Amino acid sequence: MATTDPHLDSVCIIGAGFAGLITAHTLLRDGFTNVVILTRDKSVGGVWQSERVYPGLQINSLIGELSFSSLEMPQTKTLGDRMTGYDMNVYLETFAARYLDGKIRFETEVVNIQRDVSEEGWLIDVTDKRTDKSEILTFRRLVLCTGGCNTPAVPESLSPSAAAQAGFKGPVFHSMYFRSRLDDVLAAVRPIGPDGRDAADSIVIVGGGKSGQDIAAYLANEGRKVTVVCERIDCYLASSKYVPSFLRKSSRVFSVMSPHITLRSHLERFLHTTWLGSKIVHAFWNLIKGSAFMAVGVAKDSPLRRINSPFWTIHVSDEGVPSENRFHMLANTGKIDLAIPARVETYGGDGKTLILKDGSVLRADAVILATGYSSSWNSIFDKETSATVGLERRAPTSRAAKYHWDYTSLAYPPPAHPDAMKWITPIYRGIVPAKNIALRDLAINGAVYSGNYGMVCEVSAHWISSYFLGDKMRIPETAEKALEATERQAAWIRQRYPDTLPWVNESYTSSVSLPTWPQTVDDLLEDLELPSMRSGGNWLTWWSKPVNMKEISMLKEERDTRRHLEGPRQRPHVVALFHRKPA
Structure with missing residues (x-):
């Protein structure tokens, strides 16, 4: 070969x-x-x-x-x-x-x-x-x-097989299959009545990540009663108006405000290795977090404030300018219910409830597991x-x-x-x-x-x-x-x-x-x-320059030039430490 x-x-x-x-x-x-x-x-x-x-x-x-x-x-x-x-x-x-x-x-x-x-x-x-x-x-x-x-990661106690064993009557599936099971959910769960009175039917989404949020927003906009259950939702970025591209669109502003394993520049070393720089860094991220709450209009006692700091987490969603039909605005106005902090333990024995860790009971006619992947x-x-x-x-x-x-x-x-x-x-x-x-x-x-x-x-x-x-x-x-x-x-x-x-x-x-x-x-x-x-830019402005895909459009040619100058390495060979598994 x-x-x-x-x-x-x-x-x-x-x-x-x-x-x-x-x-x-x-x-x-x-x-x-x-x-x-x-x-x-x-x-x-x-x-x-x-x-x-x-x-x-x-x-x-x-x-x-x-x-x-x-x-x-x-x-x-x-x-x-x-x-x-x-x-x-x-x-x-x-x-x-x-x-x-x-x-x-x-x-x-x-x-x-x-x-x-x-x-x-x-x-x-x-x-x-x-x-x-x-x-x-x-x-x-x-x-x-x-x-x-x-490859969906589903806790065994919440799996479709566990639901069937408990006699749960509604659809249960991972968020990966939402597109293919959408009609099943809409058929199984009646919409809220035209007078604004809640229907008895309810969809429970387990997990507060990006997919769970998007699915909750879609179903709420389709007139269904939706409850999101999680310990905390993903951190989110939002602003009341569009942010200039040099700040938002692929610039190094956010990157220099976050330490890397190697600090290349004087600016990064100042921000992450000095007392004053650290104060600036955390003030920046606290401002980002606070501006998101303000843009959505989140009350001080709202579950929407139960997020990690954007500085310390990689679970971050960028909502841009909030829209009334998106998750955070829908949740903030009560059109999506939030059970936060909470954890679903198992299915109830009556075929239409979930049991939470604190022992409380939650009505559910369909369950969508936004529980991540393996x-x-x-x-x-x-x-x-x-x-x-x-x-x-x-x-x-x-x-x-x-x-x-x-x-x-x-x-x-x-x-x-x-x-x-x-x-x-x-x-x-x-x-x-x-x-x-x-x-x-x-x-x-x-x-x-x-x-x-x-x-x-x-x-x-x-x-x-x-x-x-x-x-x-x-x-x-x-x-x-x-x-x-x-x-x-x-x-x-x-x-x-x-x-x-x-x-x-x-x-x-x-x-x-x-x-x-x-x-x-x-x-x-x-x-x-x-x-x-x-x-591009100079020593003073480089951090504000948007990163553009054109910067790497000639990488092939650059690599070809280096290869011509350097010459290729000797190709390696597989060594004998690998053993084929017997048929």
Whole structure:
């Protein structure tokens, strides 16, 4: 299977969402001749696939932020400068039709992945969902772009099977299936009467994240009684009027106000390592939080104030200018009921209630579980392969205690989750399993949790292409050094976001850089030995310059030039520590 020219190596990309499409496009532009995308879906899009998007699904990003440099995002009047799930779906389908025709195998379920030790590469067991025919495909290289929103995480006590066992009479399903089950919900739950009197019927949404909020808003606008139950809702940003683009649209304002693992500039060092700088940083984030309450008109005793500080959490939604038909305004005016703080324990025995942790009873004729997702890798790798390749969590070593950042802006963190020190996710840069780094035959795209998914995924795709081509890069040469780097990264995440590591979904959050995505892009560019901090400006104004996708539109040409000057590395070979599982 191996060739002397890496361009001739076969490459399998699993997933036809945002990350999978840009990875395939980048590899093809770089001259890889045998690139195939496998997806279990009927069309492209992943999270924004046509069978998953639903009315009211609003994306946090502004027009142009969630796009690729090779295809401009068209303007839309749906939500002003905001995008909907439908906008994203159309954009991705347009991109795939233009650049990836014939490169995607649809309705192809990946059942299992193993190493092929007889030759360098991978054995991928797939099933055609249309014919139920199974086959084993072989590829030299593999890119996981499965994302983190494909495998629902549902507490067993709230699962559909638990509901059926308890005799619950209404529909129960995860929010992932809202589009396909929407008609079932509307049929099962009567609307509120025309006189404003509440119908007896009620929909309960378990979870206060973005999907739960969007679904609650849609159902309330359809005239249904909706109750959201959660410990706290996601932090939200909002303003009473549109914010200038240099502050809002992909600028470095938010990024410099959030510390990164490395502080590159004088401004960042001032803000995060001095007493006065720390005061400015936290005043900024408190102002952001307070302005959201003011924009929505939230009362001081409202459950809508039960959110984490936007400085300390990665659960942040950007509402822009609040609208009367969106979640926060609907909840603030009583059109959506909030049970906060509360936790659903189980189903009642009468077929139409939920029992909360405090013993109280909540009427429910339909239950939607917006309870998050688990890693999409669990279903395609057996435990032996996952451990051998280096995808599984691992316990930190004794050296973890030596990593600490004396940033004044991090001086007074919220309480850490009790499980925060139990493990790390050993994925270098969120792109390569550290244990596998020297082999250059496996990569991941879409697992860096960031505030600009478009730019991070596209730069990551270039990083992956250079990695596969054997280009000279500033990356650890050995698995041990890469593992040490991931341990340092995990220590940073624990200090920066004390409650994050215990619940991370590795296929979506192998690395975390929500407001600091510009610094993450800089890290990746410097790995490629290319110029970073490309937005322009001088020493005084650089932080206010909007980051534009045009900054990375010539990365291929820049990498080609470096390769010509430096020459390629010697291609690596799979070593004998991998063992194929017996048939």
